[in-house]
Amino acid sequence: MTESANVVTGQAREWPGGILQVRIPLPFSLKWVNSYLLQDEQGYTLVDPGLHTEQALDVWKQVLGQERIAFERIHSIVLTHQHPDHFGLAGWFQQQTGAPVYMSEASYAYTRRLWGEERSFAADLTRLYRLHGMPEELQDDIRDHLESFVARVSPMPNVSFIQAGDTLQMGSSSWLAIDAPGHAFGQLCFYDGNRKHMLCGDQVLPDITPNISLVPGEEEDPLASFLRSLQELAAYEVELAFPGHREPFADYQGRIHALLAFHDRRLAYILELLKDRPQHGFALCQTLFGARIAGNAHNLRFAMSETLAHLVHLERQSKVRSREGDGVQIYEITDIA
Ligand SMILES: [Zn+2]
The missing domain is CATH 3.60.15.10 (Ribonuclease Z/Hydroxyacylglutathione hydrolase-like)
Incomplete structure (x- = not known):
């Protein structure tokens, strides 16, 4: 702090x-x-x-x-x-x-x-993160962290x-x-x-x-x-x-x-990682950001949402596709990647 x-x-x-x-x-x-x-x-x-x-x-x-x-x-x-x-x-x-x-x-x-007063963002965001593989306790950290901003605005x-x-x-x-x-x-x-x-x-x-x-x-x-x-x-x-x-x-x-x-390189790197192994967004986020997100809800939220931004961008370009398994989205590369 x-x-x-x-x-x-x-x-x-x-x-x-x-x-x-x-x-x-x-x-x-x-x-x-x-x-x-x-x-x-x-x-x-x-x-x-x-x-x-x-x-x-x-x-x-x-x-x-x-x-x-x-x-x-x-x-x-x-x-x-x-x-x-x-x-x-x-x-x-x-x-x-x-x-x-x-x-x-x-x-x-x-x-x-x-x-x-009618805020719903924290609940919506943690629902999104759950769908992309984030563990429950980290979702709680993010919810608490978001709520702490109310006083600061x-x-x-x-x-x-x-x-x-x-x-x-x-x-x-x-x-x-x-x-x-x-x-x-x-x-x-x-x-x-x-x-x-x-x-x-x-x-x-x-x-x-x-x-x-x-x-x-x-x-x-x-x-x-x-x-x-x-x-x-x-x-x-x-x-x-x-x-x-x-x-x-x-x-x-x-x-x-x-x-x-930078974003060109990052997109190419994500494709390489997915070529090695299909995985969910949170696993990818950990590989991309590593120690920078450990124990820091603020950095974790930025890292997770940025990883997802890259994934949906690749999905819209049909370079990756996602499928659901056990309530979690798994990403894999497509033939054109
Ligand atoms: Zn800003």
Whole structure:
């Protein structure tokens, strides 16, 4: 829980275009999420405020104090996507500032399914994992872990919807909202064509590959959406990319191509493993992720859903097929694999 507490200091970093990067600590191996403050004459737009934890609030108070930014000066809150490490503090900031919170309708729907009063996501997800061979006790860990997020995204904000194709004034620039599904259905990236800046959310990250998850009630082939989205994003000329994690980076095209290549390799490797032995999704997940998922419900969920995303993608390409045995889906390669 606290492994990352001391790696993030409350120092904002200024980037070209007057963009302030604030690193907000996370209690996971990702270590921090990037929040961005964009200044205009009226005050600030806050992008992706972070997860609601005591440590995050400490960092925010320190940074806002150092930068002499009063809460009232934050007039808009914009979310790239719905994941709790980006969305979690939106409601808290709305309470402090009175600012509207903007996000896509699809992203908001996801937050209701995960953390709303009628939430059903944890039960649906563990049912899916059971079908793909995950042992019962690990399903319990995942259910408990998911439930622990409710406090970290509370209070929930009142939101206003934005959509792909909208132009948002943020800081001194106009930013085009671009649909960027795959990592999160409904995610938006924002492009400043004058400065050639891209706010990427978690779609294009330096050093790490964004998680692609099969989850119930979302896209049936999220990897296909992700790969298509990367191809679309590659059409934009970008000199500086502002990611949700790690540091802003210049080699935007290089990263997109590296991510496409990573998934090609991963799909090929899964076919090889299935050629050796037909198996269920959980067994494959253990081979692919090994020690990184042992005893860590957070990493296990990402690993399991990503393994399933690859499997359903291969199944849609008719390179693998699945059959049910003892209530569990077993995957095997087909003749065209
Ligand atoms: Zn994310």
